[in-house]
Amino acid sequence: AGRRDCCHMHLAQPKVIVRFVANNLHPTDYSRIDEWVGRIASWIESGLQELYFIIHMDQEKHSPELAGYLVDKLNAACSLQLTKPVLLQQELF
Secondary structure, three states: OOOOOOOOOOOOOOEEEEEEEOOOOOHHHHHHHHHHHHHHHHHHHOOOOEEEEEEEOOOHHHHHHHHHHHHHHHHHHHOOOOOOOOOOOOOOO
8 A cells, every 4th residue: 555654744734635545445445544534633623724635546446435435534523514526427438
């Protein structure tokens, strides 16, 4: 899922970009999202104003499902009203 030892985890400005490398909906993807939600909640309390959370995985077709999970967790933990991603087109062909 990528290295985590080469990045600090402190809020240095009110904007954050997180590049989350997932493992095709492996159970650890969900537990890692849960950990990020806790960190993001504390950053919001510390003044976070903008969050760009980019989800990558080998099978990108699963990314919307994991993004929906993230949105649900952030809404619950941070009293937000984020909307889940919606697929505009199910299949290209």
